[in-house]
Amino acid sequence: MLFWAMDIADLIARDRPRFRTATAFVEAVLREAILTGALPGGTPLRQEELAAGFAVSRMPVREALRQLEAQALVDFTPHKGAVVTDISAGEAADNYAIRAALEPAALRLSVPRLTNADLDQAEALIGEMDAEDDLARLGELNRRFHLTLYARAGRPRLIALVEQHLAAADRYLRFHFAALGRDHMAQSEHAALLAAARAGDAEGAARIAQAHVETAARNIEAFFARR
Amino acid sequence: MLFWAMDIADLIARDRPRFRTATAFVEAVLREAILTGALPGGTPLRQEELAAGFAVSRMPVREALRQLEAQALVDFTPHKGAVVTDISAGEAADNYAIRAALEPAALRLSVPRLTNADLDQAEALIGEMDAEDDLARLGELNRRFHLTLYARAGRPRLIALVEQHLAAADRYLRFHFAALGRDHMAQSEHAALLAAARAGDAEGAARIAQAHVETAARNIEAFFARR
DNA sequence: TCTATCAAGATTGGATCCAATCGACAATCA
DNA sequence: TGATTGTCGATTGGATCCAATCTTGATAGA
Structure with missing residues (x-):
């Protein structure tokens, strides 16, 4: 069966x-x-x-x-x-290295062209994440939040790549959450990211996103080191 | 048939x-x-x-x-x-946006760990490119030059992604060379890239690589605009 | 006891056949 | 005349069958 x-x-x-x-x-x-x-x-x-x-x-x-x-x-x-494919420390490191490179690039292209509707939707998603406890839903909301901010990049292949690696990262996040519980730091980073986007500060948003991914990478790395 | x-x-x-x-x-x-x-x-x-x-x-x-x-x-x-898949201006822009993000990241990881043998091989490839006239061979040498500099990044998936998009870019380069003939500017950029790598200046190499890709992107964009 | 060989079962790779769908063109009807 | 429908050829999607390869375990030999 x-x-x-x-x-x-x-x-x-x-x-x-x-x-x-x-x-x-x-x-x-x-x-x-x-x-x-x-x-x-x-x-x-x-x-x-x-x-x-x-x-x-x-x-x-x-x-x-x-x-x-x-x-x-x-x-x-x-x-x-x-x-x-099994999730090894090496695979995770690759995934985060790729995202740390691609996501800031997507933001630089997208942020200047975001509409108020986009920004409101992103803000709503942050709120939903605060209220959500189910891990699968949380991963989905997290992905949609990020993708909303990248939506106006106008580079479909680039966004598809980001989406693919974002989805793959859910496999690591599952470990991460299981080990650490809810990640409050990530939520405050999301708020900072949204604020930068609202201010039209593409460069600042890109920096925050890169730091965001690199922090996640360190967390996962530490998790694998302990295991 | x-x-x-x-x-x-x-x-x-x-x-x-x-x-x-x-x-x-x-x-x-x-x-x-x-x-x-x-x-x-x-x-x-x-x-x-x-x-x-x-x-x-x-x-x-x-x-x-x-x-x-x-x-x-x-x-x-x-x-x-x-x-x-047909090569449109949009496809090309996507390809270059992805490479402009990934290749500097690969260099930051790889340059500090390059051996003298790697650097010598890269230099030899530059020499071969000077002597080569066949477009297909030139693209192949160009790819090998860049991949040699990324070889020590220790992120196989990242490098595979770069390799894939580098190979796809040959399709655009074919147009580029057909329109412009040999690209002397690219060759001097290659030399600058190698020099930075030899000096162990990962950040400088990353900047040069990003500019290198963005220049190529502008060339192709201009080509598509004229066509 | 350890190793090498070989045979049988399991599993995938490839070929062939049939069904489902699409495109074009002709026929029909308003 | 123009739109719609239906039929036929071409092409792909899916099922079934056979061949090739791998794995496992038993057996023989040193």
């Missing part, structure tokens, strides 16, 4: 129609499962097992796995199969 | 054994063809045609196309097929 075998029937009934092809559906569900931690790093992904779980043949599964491989979410070895 | 139908037989005989699977082979050849411009942007990629050209079934072709899609080298539309 499958890990979330009980929910999969509902999932198919609910979400499958939203996708044009079975490949797209399988890919979306697997990515979600990996990013939320439902499929932990190191889990082997047997094609036949997944195909049975999704009630499709092995082929859409194979194509979905290929795409996940290109997103560095699974490791593919010829004739051995796919394994969920 | 296939675009490079005459060479494909030799290619199979020579390079196919170097790959464990047909999928990997097809993917490598297609990527090379796209990046070198042999397959220009907008070219539709029919699965059956490619399969016949590579003397395989449609399945490895499909898997290869999925991976190329995740690398933004082809656009995939359900039930319509794959098309080589």
Whole structure:
């Protein structure tokens, strides 16, 4: 049977129609499962097992796995199969190095063009984060807050890259929160980031964002060192 | 028939054994063809045609196309097929924005740990570029020069991202060189970059690299504006 | 006891076949 | 005449089957 075998029937009934092809559906569900931690790093992904779980043949599964491989979410070895990429200290360091470079760049482009509606939405998201306790929701809100501030960068590929790495970082944050509880420091940094954005200070916002990511990187690094 | 139908037989005989699977082979050849411009942007990629050209079934072709899609080298539309991503001004701007952010970051990590052998190799590559006239070779040398300086960053995913976008940039550079001829300015910037690296000045190298990428971005932008 | 070899089962890679979808063009109706 | 519908060819999506490869465990030999 499958890990979330009980929910999969509902999932198919609910979400499958939203996708044009079975490949797209399988890919979306697997990515979600990996990013939320439902499929932990190191889990082997047997094609036949997944195909049975999704009630499709092995082929859409194979194509979905290929795409996940290109997103560095699974490791593919010829004739051995796919394994969920495990979250090592090295992987985390890479992720944060990339984000520390990309997110300030996105802000420099986006901040001067943000509308009041964008800024209000970002502020609302900070409020929601204060009230939210569920980790999965918190990660989602955090991502949406940051992406709202990057929305006007006008560089779709750049933003897609940021989004991808932001989502991957949720896997580390899960550890982080589990170890540290709620991160009040991050919330005050979010407020500072929003204030800079509202003031139209792109350079200041970029600096805060870089420091924000680097702080998170140090936290995770310390966590891995203790473990 | 296939675009490079005459060479494909030799290619199979020579390079196919170097790959464990047909999928990997097809993917490598297609990527090379796209990046070198042999397959220009907008070219539709029919699965059956490619399969016949590579003397395989449609399945490895499909898997290869999925991976190329995740690398933004082809656009995939359900039930319509794959098309080589065309090089627009927007795509180029994205590429350069990403590189302008990532390459300085790579240098800050790598420069302090470069060995004399690394630096000598980079210098040798500059010499080779002076002597080389073939555009394809020039792009390859340019890429190797930059990657040599990033080699000690110790962030494999970051470097892989840089490598991928550096390779994609060759498609724009092809236009650039075609329009402008050899770029002497870039060569002197390479020399300045190497000098900073030799002096152990990571920050200075990062600044030069960022300016280097931004200059290239402006050149390409101007080219697209004229066209 | 340790190592090497080999055979069987499991699992993936690749080929072929069928179904679903799209595009274009012709036919029909307002 | 113009819009709509329907049909056919082309092309992709998905299922099933076979081949190639890996893993595991048993067996033989030193």
